[in-house]
Amino acid sequence: MTKTYNVLFLxxxxxxxxxxxxxxxxxxxxxxxHAYSAGSRPAGDVNPHALELLQRLGHDVSGxxxxxxxxxxxxxxxxxxxxxxxxxxxAAEECPFWPGQPMTAHWGLADPAAVRGSNVEINLAFSETYRMLRQRISTFASLPIASLDRLSLKNRLDAIGRDQTHADAN
Structure with missing residues (x-):
């Protein structure tokens, strides 16, 4: 039986x-x-453009x-x-204490919700953010987590956030 890892996106x-x-x-x-998400100052609602994109791409958005x-x-x-x-x-805010000392990394992306313009421009921003996140997540999910020491894993997580092309170099 393999371990299921809990991941929180902030x-x-x-x-x-x-x-x-x-x-x-x-x-x-x-x-x-198993992934979760949260915010330091939650908006209260999921952005409708994010929901529409996820639904269009076949994701379950019910939860x-x-x-x-x-x-x-x-x-x-x-x-x-x-x-x-x-x-x-x-990334710059003081985070709550996370029991168990999870591995952390910053995978900063421009906010597609901040884009102003036509629906085409907004949808393009959300699609690009989705593409970049999916690429980072795919790289992360393919890592041999159980066989990496903590420092090597941390280096790879940081590399994924910095530059996708160098994520496998560490």
Whole structure:
């Protein structure tokens, strides 16, 4: 029996990038990973463009909701193995204490919800964010986690966030 790793994607509003990360990881890493998302100051609603994109691409969106990262710092919350910040604001904020000392990395991406313009421009921004997250998550999901020492794994997680082309170089 293989371990299922819990992964938390964090962003300030938990309405777009972290939600996309949660949905992609749950699809890409089914059986190996269980993903969650949260925000330091949750927007309260999932961005409709994020939901529409995920539905169009065949993701289950039924359980997606904007929520506070405080939920995952509670004693009865799932123990996280990995925590990824996907926006600059969440990376710079003081995070709650995560029981079990999960591996952390910053995978910063531009906020597609901040794009102003036509629906085509907004949809393009969300599609590009989805593509980049999916690429990072696919690389992460293919890592031989159990056989890597903690430092090597941390280096690879950081490389994934910095530059996708160098993620396998460490």
């Amino acid at each position: 962003c300030t509003g938990n309405s777009a990038r972290s939600i996309l990360g949660e949905a992609i990881m749950n699809a890409e890493g089914a059986g190996k990973f 997606l909701r904007s929520k506070s990262w405080d939920e995952f710092a509670l004693p009865d919350a799932p123990k996280m193995d990995f925590v990824f910040t996907v926006c600059d604001q969440a």
